[in-house]
Amino acid sequence: MxxxxxxxxxxxxxxxxxxxxxxxxxxxxxxxxxxxxxxxxxxxxxxxxxxxxxxxxxxxxxxxxxxGPVPDAAAPHRIFGPILHLAKGHATDREIRFKSATGGVLTALAVYLVESGEVDGILQVGVSANNPLENEVRFNTTRDEIVACAGSRYGPTAPLRDISAALDSGRRFAFIGKPCDVATLRNLARVDPRVELQIPYMLAMFCGGNPSIAATYNIVRRFGEDHRDVAEFRYRGHGWPGPTYLRTRQGKEHSQTYDETWFSNLTYELMFRCKICADGTGEHADVVAGDCWVMDSGKPSHREAGDGWNMHIARTDRGRQLVEDAVVAGYLHEEPFTVAELEAMHDxxxxxxxxxxxxxxxxxxxxxxxxxxxxxxxxxxxxxxxxxxxxxxxxxxxxxxxKRRNRESPVTSGTFAPDTTTS
Ligand SMILES: Cc1cc2nc3c(=O)[nH]c(=O)nc-3n(C[C@H](O)[C@H](O)[C@H](O)COP(=O)(O)OP(=O)(O)OC[C@H]3O[C@@H](n4cnc5c(N)ncnc54)[C@H](O)[C@@H]3O)c2cc1C
Incomplete structure (x- = not known):
C-alpha cells in the first residue's frame, strides 16, 4: 500500500x-x-x-x-463499530436540549464532566469571535461557555490546533470533535503518554462529511446577503433539527429548513478525505452521538420534530461509565434503542x-x-x-x-477568498 x-x-x-x-x-x-x-x-x-x-x-x-478502535473496545458491528451501550436520549436541561444540534447529549456530557470535577475543561470548537461564519477552538471551563458551543458547525474547524498547548498546561480535559479528530488524538496517544493521562474522555458526533467554508458563504449569498453584514449564523439547533438561520447587523433575519440547506440545489464541496473516510461513526471515541431521526415509511425524515433526540453509543468501558454517571446525576435522559433501529436510521x-x-x-x-x-x-x-x-x-x-479533482493547492499557497457577489 x-x-x-x-x-x-x-x-x-x-x-x-x-x-x-x-x-x-x-x-x-x-x-x-x-x-x-x-x-x-x-x-x-x-x-x-x-x-x-x-x-x-x-x-x-x-x-x-x-x-481503528481502541484496544478495550467491544467486538465491532460491521458498519457501526464497537457498541458497549446503545440508547436514545437527550439532555435533561431544556436550554441545552433546545440550543444543541440534536438532543444535547454531547453538551450535557461535557457540562456533567466539568461540574462533577472529572475534568478541568473541555477542548472543543465554537463560533469565531471575529467572524460568525467561521469557527475557532475553545478551552471551556464553565457551563455557559460549553453551552455557547452547542450546535453543529458544518465547516472547517481545526479542533486540534492548540492540542500541544493544552497538554503542556498540565490540565485534565475532555475533547469533543469529529470522528477523524478523535482518531488523530488516538494516534497522538501512541507517541505522547500525556494524552491518556490528561484526556480521559474523547467524545464525537456521527459525521457524514465536512464541507468547504464556501458552502456557508453560498448559503449567505442565497439569502441575498453580503457576508460582511452577518451578525449571527447557525446551521441548525434551536429546535430539531432546527432551521439554518442568519441575522444581519441591520437586524434582518433569514431561515430555511435543514433539507433546503443540504438537499436542494446548493453546490458544496466535501473534502476528498471525507469521501474515502472509513469512520463516519466515531469508532475511536469513548461516546459518540448522532441524530435519532423520526422515521417515515422506514426512512429517516429531517422534518422539524420539536424537542431533539439523539442516539448515542458508548464504545469503551470509560464511555459507558460516563453515560451511566450522567444519567444517575440527572444530566441525561435515556430510553432503549436497538441495533436494528440504528441500522435502518443511519443506513x-x-x-x-x-x-x-x-x-x-x-x-x-x-x-x-x-x-x-x-x-x-x-x-x-x-x-x-x-x-x-x-x-x-x-x-x-x-x-x-x-481529472485531478482529489488534489488541493500546495501548502505554500494563499487563503480562501469569499465570493462577494450576492445572488
Ligand atoms: C460536519 C458534521 C457532519 C455530521 N454528520 C452527521 C451524520 O451523518 N449523521 C448524524 O446523525 N449526525 C451528523 N452530525 C452530527 C449532528 O449534527 C450532531 O452533532 C449530533 O447529533 C450530536 O448532537 P448533540 O445535540 O449531542 O450535539 P451538541 O450538544 O450540539 O454538541 C455538538 C458538539 O460538537 C462540536 N462541533 C460542532 N461542529 C463541529 C465540527 N465541525 N468539528 C468539531 N466539533 C464540532 C461542538 O463544539 C459541540 O461540542 C454531523 C455534524 C457535523 C458537525
Missing amino acids: RVAERVEDVVERGLCTGCGACASLLGNDVLGMDLSPQGFMRPRRLRPLNNAEQSAVMQVCTGRRQP DHGTKKRSVLWRLAGLVLTAQPFPDHGALRVVQAGLAASWRERWTALRGTLARSL
Missing part, C-alpha cells in the same frame, strides 16, 4: 482532515493553519520541514494512518462504509496515496457492497482522480 509520507503530500493529494494537530506539534512558526483557496482548514508551510519534523507529524496524521453510513474499498481501488489504479485504515473493516464492508455500489464508487473515484 502506498501512504503519504510528507505533510505536503497529505495536503496536496486531498488526504488532510484539517484537524490542525501538525501545526500544533511543530509550532506556528513552522506551519500555520489557514483556510485554503478551496475553503478547507489546511496547514500552510512557513519553512521547509526537516525529516524529523515530517516523521513526528506522520506518526500522528490521520491522512496517513487511522488504525447512509452503511452505504458510505461499503464504498470505501472501491474508492481506494480507484486511487490504487491511478497511483494515488491513501490512508491506512487499519482495523476499520474496509475490506469486510466493501465485500458486502452490491455490484452497483462497487462500480459507482470505483468509477467515481477513477474519474475524480484522473
Whole structure:
C-alpha cells in the first residue's frame, strides 16, 4: 500500500482532515493553519520541514494512518463499530436540549464532566469571535461557555490546533470533535503518554462529511446577503433539527429548513478525505452521538420534530461509565434503542462504509496515496457492497482522480477568498 509520507503530500493529494494537530506539534512558526483557496482548514508551510519534523507529524496524521478502535473496545458491528451501550436520549436541561444540534447529549456530557470535577475543561470548537461564519477552538471551563458551543458547525474547524498547548498546561480535559479528530488524538496517544493521562474522555458526533467554508458563504449569498453584514449564523439547533438561520447587523433575519440547506440545489464541496473516510461513526471515541431521526415509511425524515433526540453509543468501558454517571446525576435522559433501529436510521453510513474499498481501488489504479485504515473493516464492508455500489464508487473515484479533482493547492499557497457577489 502506498501512504503519504510528507505533510505536503497529505495536503496536496486531498488526504488532510484539517484537524490542525501538525501545526500544533511543530509550532506556528513552522506551519500555520489557514483556510485554503478551496475553503478547507489546511496547514500552510512557513519553512521547509526537516525529516524529523515530517516523521513526528506522520506518526500522528490521520491522512496517513487511522488504525481503528481502541484496544478495550467491544467486538465491532460491521458498519457501526464497537457498541458497549446503545440508547436514545437527550439532555435533561431544556436550554441545552433546545440550543444543541440534536438532543444535547454531547453538551450535557461535557457540562456533567466539568461540574462533577472529572475534568478541568473541555477542548472543543465554537463560533469565531471575529467572524460568525467561521469557527475557532475553545478551552471551556464553565457551563455557559460549553453551552455557547452547542450546535453543529458544518465547516472547517481545526479542533486540534492548540492540542500541544493544552497538554503542556498540565490540565485534565475532555475533547469533543469529529470522528477523524478523535482518531488523530488516538494516534497522538501512541507517541505522547500525556494524552491518556490528561484526556480521559474523547467524545464525537456521527459525521457524514465536512464541507468547504464556501458552502456557508453560498448559503449567505442565497439569502441575498453580503457576508460582511452577518451578525449571527447557525446551521441548525434551536429546535430539531432546527432551521439554518442568519441575522444581519441591520437586524434582518433569514431561515430555511435543514433539507433546503443540504438537499436542494446548493453546490458544496466535501473534502476528498471525507469521501474515502472509513469512520463516519466515531469508532475511536469513548461516546459518540448522532441524530435519532423520526422515521417515515422506514426512512429517516429531517422534518422539524420539536424537542431533539439523539442516539448515542458508548464504545469503551470509560464511555459507558460516563453515560451511566450522567444519567444517575440527572444530566441525561435515556430510553432503549436497538441495533436494528440504528441500522435502518443511519443506513447512509452503511452505504458510505461499503464504498470505501472501491474508492481506494480507484486511487490504487491511478497511483494515488491513501490512508491506512487499519482495523476499520474496509475490506469486510466493501465485500458486502452490491455490484452497483462497487462500480459507482470505483468509477467515481477513477474519474475524480484522473481529472485531478482529489488534489488541493500546495501548502505554500494563499487563503480562501469569499465570493462577494450576492445572488
Ligand atoms: C460536519 C458534521 C457532519 C455530521 N454528520 C452527521 C451524520 O451523518 N449523521 C448524524 O446523525 N449526525 C451528523 N452530525 C452530527 C449532528 O449534527 C450532531 O452533532 C449530533 O447529533 C450530536 O448532537 P448533540 O445535540 O449531542 O450535539 P451538541 O450538544 O450540539 O454538541 C455538538 C458538539 O460538537 C462540536 N462541533 C460542532 N461542529 C463541529 C465540527 N465541525 N468539528 C468539531 N466539533 C464540532 C461542538 O463544539 C459541540 O461540542 C454531523 C455534524 C457535523 C458537525
